[in-house]
Amino acid sequence: MSTTCDGAPAPPDAASAPGLAAARCAVLLGYGDTALILGQRLAEWCGHGPVLEEDVALANIALDLLGQARLLLAHAGALEGRGRDADQLAFLRLEREYLNPTLAELPNVDFGHTALRLLLFGAFHVALWSAVQHGRDPQLATIAAKSLKEARYHRNHGADWTVRLGDGTAQSHDRMQRALDALWPYCSELFTASPAEQRLAAAGAGVDPAQLRPAWEADVLPVLAESNLRVPPPTPFRASGKRGIHSEHMGHLLAELQYLQRAFPGCRW
Amino acid sequence: MDWPLWEVFIRSRNGLDHKHCGSIHAPDARLALQMARDVYTRRLEGVSIWVVRADAIVASDPDAKPEMFDPAADKIYRHPTFYKLPDDVNHM
Numbered sequence: 001m002s003t004t005c006d007g008a009p010a011p012p013d014a015a016s017a018p019g020l021a022a023a024r025c026a027v028l029l030g031y032g033d034t035a036l037i038l039g040q041r042l043a044e045w046c047g048h049g050p051v052l053e054e055d056v057a058l059a060n061i062a063l064d065l066l067g068q069a070r071l072l073l074a075h076a077g078a079l080e081g082r083g084r085d086a087d088q089l090a091f092l093r094l095e096r097e098y099l100n101p102t103l104a105e106l107p108n109v110d111f112g113h114t115a116l117r118l119l120l121f122g123a124f125h126v127a128l129w130s131a132v133q134h135g136r137d138p139q140l141a142t143i144a145a146k147s148l149k150e151a152r153y154h155r156n157h158g159a160d161w162t163v164r165l166g167d168g169t170a171q172s173h174d175r176m177q178r179a180l181d182a183l184w185p186y187c188s189e190l191f192t193a194s195p196a197e198q199r200l201a202a203a204g205a206g207v208d209p210a211q212l213r214p215a216w217e218a219d220v221l222p223v224l225a226e227s228n229l230r231v232p233p234p235t236p237f238r239a240s241g242k243r244g245i246h247s248e249h250m251g252h253l254l255a256e257l258q259y260l261q262r263a264f265p266g267c268r269w
Numbered sequence: 270m271d272w273p274l275w276e277v278f279i280r281s282r283n284g285l286d287h288k289h290c291g292s293i294h295a296p297d298a299r300l301a302l303q304m305a306r307d308v309y310t311r312r313l314e315g316v317s318i319w320v321v322r323a324d325a326i327v328a329s330d331p332d333a334k335p336e337m338f339d340p341a342a343d344k345i346y347r348h349p350t351f352y353k354l355p356d357d358v359n360h361m
Contacts, residue, residue: 160299
């Protein structure tokens with residue numbers, strides 16, 4: 001079990017080779033799952049966007065994320081060495097085996113909620129991929145360099161809408177403030193290292209997400225200020241999606257995401 | 270939807286000029302560029318975008334076509350095809 005990607009407990013010796021390989025695999029799965037689940041949420045807007053142009057914009061971003069998820073999960077599957085490809089990892093795992101932060105899986109509430117989450121994750125991914133693109137794993141570095149360009153656009157699109165709605169009408173401002181109050185407590189999980197991330201960072205082979213927080217705050221807080229939004233005070237709440245313990249919404253999301261492969265195993269378009 | 274209409278012009282990778290490719294609705298110029306990017310450059314159609322508010326374009330009156338354009342129809346001498354060019358002058 002210690003060499004699987006499934007977030008199983010890692011062996012105690014952080015320097016041992018199999019432990020490091022399992023940690024690399026788990027971190028890749030976490031990155032891939034984040035893109036996959038966030039992309040799935042965004043894809044729910046397809047056909048329901050507030051205007052045609054924004055419908056296309058959100059679907060484009062969802063497809064960017066799906067493309068990143070494919071690359072990351074394929075890389076994780078190859079490292080794992082158990083013959084699982086990106087599709088099998090995306091569609092055939094159990095809920096507890098997904099390692100995305102809870103923020104990615106929370107349901108869409110309204111367009112403002114989606115725009116704000118786009119900003120929060122876009123800025124996080126800009127910071128993450130900026131660091132990862134200089135990492136030791138050449139394949140991951142290549143994926144990070146490609147994803148960084150996409151994340152910059154996601155961040156900008158989310159930021160532009162956040163400012164317009166936060167600093168818009170009384171109703172749009174209230175909705176944006178409600179979205180920020182709901183989403184903010186989940187952000188701390190982005191910067192809390194999972195055991196696998198800790199092991200990689202300690203071995204100099206990965207990014208400690210805690211180190212991304214200053215850059216993220218420097219990016220996000222001015223946008224929130226320009227949007228006239230009040231950042232909620234810190235709470236002791238800690239989400240646990242990166243450990244595989246998800247919100248009640250995750251099962252419903254996976255039921256839809258996995259339906260086709262569960263009903264028709266091996267089905268291809 | 271009370272967003273203004275914007276006309277979109279795209280310059281392709283090898284093109285020298287921006288060509289009109291369609292229109293979009295957007296609340297302001299910055300988002301108009303993003304909307305145009307998302308609607309019209311999804312398949313590598315371009316490397317540069319212009320957006321112009323449709324109501325900022327002054328257009329000729331379609332009903333005035335006869336007096337605007339027909340008079341040019343029988344002035345073929347305006348095309349420089351009646352002159353013999355020296356061989357040294359290429360690409361005319």
